Amino acid sequence: MSPLKVAVVGAGIGSQHIKAYQNLPDQFDLVALCDIDPAKASQVARDLNVREVVHDFRDLLTRTDVDVIDLCTPPYQHFDQLESGLKAGKHMICEKPLLGSLSEVDRLSDLVVESKKQVMPIFQYRFGHGLQKLKHLVDRKLTGEAFVFNVDVAWWRSEEYYRDKPWRGKRSTELGGALLSQAIHAVDMIFYILGPAKTVSAFTRTRVSPIDVEDCVAIAVELGDGSLGTISVTLGSITQISRHRFTFRRLTAESNTEPYSNSREPWSISPVDKASEAAITESLNDFKPQLEGYEGQFSRFFTALQDGGELPVTIDDARRSLEFIGAVYHSNESGERVDLPLGRQHPKYYGL
Ligand SMILES: NC(=O)c1ccc[n+]([C@@H]2O[C@H](COP(=O)([O-])OP(=O)(O)OC[C@H]3O[C@@H](n4cnc5c(N)ncnc54)[C@H](O)[C@@H]3O)[C@@H](O)[C@H]2O)c1
Structure with a gap:
C-alpha cells in the first residue's frame, strides 16, 4: 500500500502527531496542517517543515489528496x-477523549x-514496551488470575494551564476533568490488560484549581474478571508520578513512575517461583518490540488498513473508557455504587 496522505487539524499536541508521521515516511505523507490560528499554524509548519497550511477544516473535506x-x-x-x-469519505484519527457521551459514540x-x-x-500510552510485555504474558496465560490493581495518576496543572487555553477546565468544552482528560490513558491501560469494569464507587472533587470540572478523584472498582482495584487521580501533585501495579496469582507487575511515559520500560515483574520465572523469561524471548507512543499507534494503523486487520485502538475501546468514566461521575453524584454496562436508559448514556 502506498503511503496514506494525512492532514493534521490542531497545532497543539498536533505537532507531536506531525513528528510521528514524519518519522514514518513509508507509511504516511503529511499533506497539510490545519489550524484556525494562522500565526500558530505558520509557526508550527515552519518549525516542522510542513508543506501546506490551511485554516478551515472544511477545506480538507473536498480534497482528493487527503486520505486521513x-x-x-x-x-x-x-x-x-x-x-x-x-x-x-475520509478515514479519521481522533485525540482523546473521543466524545462526551455514549449516545454520540454509538451514532459514530x-x-x-x-x-x-x-x-x-x-x-x-498503550504501546509502551513495559505494558506491551505484560500484555504478552497475559495473552499467553502466564500471569494467573488477577487479584488487585492499584493505579495512581498524580500530575500538576497550574492556573496558567487553564488560562492559556480557555476550552480547558470547562464542562461545556473539555467535557470532563482530570479523569476524562488526563487519567483516561491510565484507565485504558487497565482495561487493555484486564478487561472491562463491572461495578464502581467513586468520589470526584474540584480542590486544586478554580475550574468547573474535577481535579481530584478516588475510585474503587471491581472488574468483570473479579479483580478489585483502586485508582487515584490528582492534578495538584507537586511531585508528578504515574504508577500501575497489577497483582496476579503468578506474578506482580509494577510500572516505573515517570508521569508521562510509565507504560514504557522499566517495569518490574516479580514471579511467584522459579518455574514461573523460567516460563516468563522464555516467553519474553519471543516478544517482538514494535514502535511506542504515537509512532507505535500510527504504524499499527497503517498495517491494519493494509492487511484489513483490527485497528490498534477501536471505537469500542474508547467507549469502554467513556462508559467507566460516566459510571464514576454518576457514583459521585448519586452517592451510589454503579453497575456497568450503562444501558440506553441510564442518565449518563446521553452525556458524562
Ligand atoms: N494523547 C495525549 O497525550 C494528549 C495530550 C494533549 C492533548 N490531547 C488532546 O488533544 C486535543 C487538543 O489538545 P491540545 O492540548 O493540543 O489543545 P490546544 O488548545 O493546545 O490546541 C488545539 C489547537 O486546535 C486549534 N483549533 C481549534 N478549533 C479548530 C478548528 N475548528 N479547526 C482547526 N483548528 C482548530 C486551536 O487553534 C489550537 O491551536 C484535546 O482533545 C486533548 O485532550 C491529547
Missing part, C-alpha cells in the same frame, strides 16, 4: 468534525458502517 484527517482539536468539536470527515459507530471508513481514537 487526524483531529487534535478541543474535545467539544470532535463529533461534528468526525461526522463531516466520514461523510466526505453507525456512521462508520455507513461510510465504510475507519475511525481510530488515540490511546498512545
